[in-house]
Amino acid sequence: MSRDYEEKRDFHRMQIDCTVQLRHKATGEVLSAEGRDLSAQGFSFHAGRSFGAGAILEATVSPENTLVRPLRAEVEVVREESEGQGFLVGARILRMLD
Template sequence: MLEYDEKRNYIRMEIDCDVTFKLADSDELHHGRCSSISGAGVSFIADRSFDPGKAMEINVIPKNTVTPSMTAFIEVIRSTQQGNGSYEIAATIKSIKGE
């Protein structure tokens, strides 16, 4: 039996759904794909890189109508270029926007 000791405060869930996002000081809306989310962070695929420390607003749009969308304010931790030219953006969730 394999043993796994989770070191994170929140379990990361792998997901695949649409996201929209924008820099805090911009109205320009970008589109991407969310790849994982937890209670403390999110990672998503974007067509460009963003510098660490950048503040953003992200809207995670689930595939089904049972789960509501989530809008959060995030801070970029890192951008990692993928083999296909896209970027995986890892970010910390600073707060979740209320309805």
């Protein structure tokens, strides 16, 4: 019996619905995106523009619940696909930030 792709992941993904603040390391550009899901190794978000695979971003995932601290990390864009008026971006966490 074949398991689907999501079940084969080493780390399960958790759906998130929150704002992600991004800063492009090379250009300093700052923008907001919509968080989609999060795992131990990365996350995905919907952004209004493409970054290109390999782009390094500083990301702050801010949950609506103020009991949980924002997650701050340096991430690398590993995939992008056109979605609606923007792009669904998959990013790998390189390191956690303070």
